[in-house]
Amino acid sequence: MYYCxxxxxxxxxxxxxxxxxGSDDVEEMKQCEMxxxxxxxxxxxxxxxxxxxGCGYCCEQCIEDGDMVEI
Numbered sequence: 001m002y003y004c005x006x007x008x009x010x011x012x013x014x015x016x017x018x019x020x021x022g023s024d025d026v027e028e029m030k031q032c033e034m035x036x037x038x039x040x041x042x043x044x045x046x047x048x049x050x051x052x053x054g055c056g057y058c059c060e061q062c063i064e065d066g067d068m069v070e071i
Contacts, residue, residue: 001029001038010038034062 003010006023017024029038033056043060047053050068058066 002026003029003040030057032057032059032062034058034066 001010001012002014004018004023005025007021009020011019018026030041030044031038039059044057047055047058047068049071052066053068
């Protein structure tokens with residue numbers, strides 16, 4: 001999955017420009033290691049240093065649902 005920072009849309013196929021607005025401000029999205037949904041890389045957190053964590057890079061909802069607490 002890919003994300004356009006200009007028009008805030010996501011799309012599946014890798015392209016040099018956004019298929020919706022034509023912007024080249026496109027980044028690859030990453031999967032949450034728990035729910036496997038796609039997120040912008042900045043929206044995932046490394047849970048290695050969390051109490052009840054250690055399950056890789058996860059989204060805020062999975063961190064909350066897993067009762068993970070940042071040390």
